Amino acid sequence: MNKLLFDEPSPMGGTRLQLDKVTVRMVARTLPGKQFEVGRDLRRRIISAFARAGIARVPENNDTESSREGTA
Numbered sequence: 001m002n003k004l005l006f007d008e009p010s011p012m013g014g015t016r017l018q019l020d021k022v023t024v025r026m027v028a029r030t031l032p033g034k035q036f037e038v039g040r041d042l043r044r045r046i047i048s049a050f051a052r053a054g055i056a057r058v059p060e061n062n063d064t065e066s067s068r069e070g071t072a
Contacts, residue, residue, distance in 0.1 A: 004034045009042060020058070 009028035016023035030038045047057055 004031050004038050005029065006031075 006029040
């Protein structure tokens with residue numbers, strides 16, 4: 001992945017903090033047209049690092065609210 005980056009990715013801090021989830025913004029300068037490939041690889045690496053550290057990943061379910069209301 002390093003050959004696709006101009007410099008190291010840097011965390012910009014937490015952008016959203018909820019009871020059971022934290023959203024962190026990362027910034028990485030990539031070669032033109034490689035941002036999606038780099039983004040996928042970064043997410044995969046972060047999820048793997050969390051798993052090694054014992055931090056469970058809970059799948060996000062966008063239909064939770066609508067299914068509670070009976071509109072799913």
